[in-house]
Amino acid sequence: MADLPLLSVKRLLKRFGGLIATDHVDIDVGAGETHALIGPNGAGKTTFIAQIQGELSPDAGAIIFSGRDIAREAAWRRAQQGLARSFQITSVFLQFTALTNVILAVQAQAGHSFRIRRAAVDEPALVEPAQAALAAIGLGDRAHVRAVALSHGEQRQLELAMALAMRPKLLLLDEPMAGMGRQDTARMTEILRKLKTQYSMLLVEHDMSAVEALADRVSVLVAGRVVATGSFAQIRADAHVRAAYLGEKHR
């Protein structure tokens, strides 16, 4: 069973009225692999990620994760089984400090939360892993700043720190560089390059230099369909992809 992929999406289908947002998509992510999902705006990348994570439910198809079909399971159960999503549009707890944001992520994976004996910030079992996740992402010295007061780039880092603190088997990263400047993008790419050795990732990204640096395989999504899967070099050379991205029809 060693060669069974960690995530195997089969014939996934999602309709919004007459629009087919996900059109019989097949994608695999192997253990340890970083699989990038690219495609033009509106191709259905975020919709796809949301179905894997559980926020949206697919109309048909299977999502085999660690050998089980999770397509009908609640989002919180999938998270507890090791699926961690970071959001394209930053989604953190703005009134909590960065540290508390990450504490919640640690806590989510540490059994039930019907615990009322001690303040969470006084529990080393929560604070220490949270601090470690912040440090790993370069936010260690911003732990006690409220998320609302962090810069955009820092909030993006916090997103990622929260996903890491869940100790996931698979990271679902939805445009981790969204809205970042050139410098921040380079820094985030560097952070992800280090993480890539320890985690399996499904990465949605527009920044091609980041995709080139990170992805083991690339799939191209156009209008809800996967039109190509392969190495970055193969994809760059693929005529379908050029047509989709650059409008080079009938070459």
Place this chain on the structure above:
Amino acid sequence: MRRPSPRLLLACVLFILLALAPILTIFVGNDYPLIVLTRVLILAMAAVSLDLILGYGGMVSLGHAAFLGLGAYAVGIMTTEGVTSGLVQWPLAILLTALVALVIGALSLRTRGVYFILVTLAFAQMIYFVSVGLDAYGGEDGLVVPTRSRFSVLDLSDRTSFYFLCLVLLFAAIAFVAHLARTRFGLVLRGAAMNERRMRALGFPVYRYRLAAFVIAGALCGLAGILLANHSEFVSPSIMNWGRSADLIIMVVLGGIGSAVGPLLGAMVFMLAEETLSHLTTYWQLIFGPLILIFVRFARSGLIGLFPERSGDG
């Protein structure tokens, strides 16, 4: 050693002032201030319990007074039936409120936003009309509670003892809610209010935590109802009139939502306004309403906003 936060100091000052208040009765020469203040403490406790779900949990319940009524009626009915021991009455009354809160919460927490407000209101109205229909126990006219709950160590019919009991229980409730907010459970409750979508993505089944908070808040409000029945020695459907639920929300918002001690401030100001303005005119709410509007416009974090929190979430 950390310096105590302004809010902790505020709570201590309020406790000391309220503990000294019975001296007032010596100067005034009658029990009236004490009776009014006892009522303030009891309604403050109901407001504190509401703050747990409204302020920390983001659940705007417009039916919270139902739990006040349930606690009060439980005591009233048991006393009428000859069960006067507090050790029997109180746990049973709290258990009853908790159970009803469990049922109401289980159903209403499946809805969101304005629907939640309406569903909680609808349940509270149902309980209200049940109490109106209780002909054996006074129906619309209400029910006289002939004796206060009996405890071997404490005589509740002594006004000063009863006042101190309410004071201690209120501050215990404030301390409990403030502590709860900082625990794992509290973080989940507050996190779900701030960003429910993220909570699910992190792996939290938020419904069950909200339901637990709803039950705790209901039971705590039931305790306030028990005290109210003992205080007034009378229970009637008007205890759980929907306007009362709205009053509780006003107290929480006025004092400062999600602050545990804020609702006490809110209750004090609310009842002070009721006392003074209602002497001026029967339509005191005509004056009080605009004052609240102005206040909320300029001080969105409530009276508690005057006492800044320490930074961090501790």
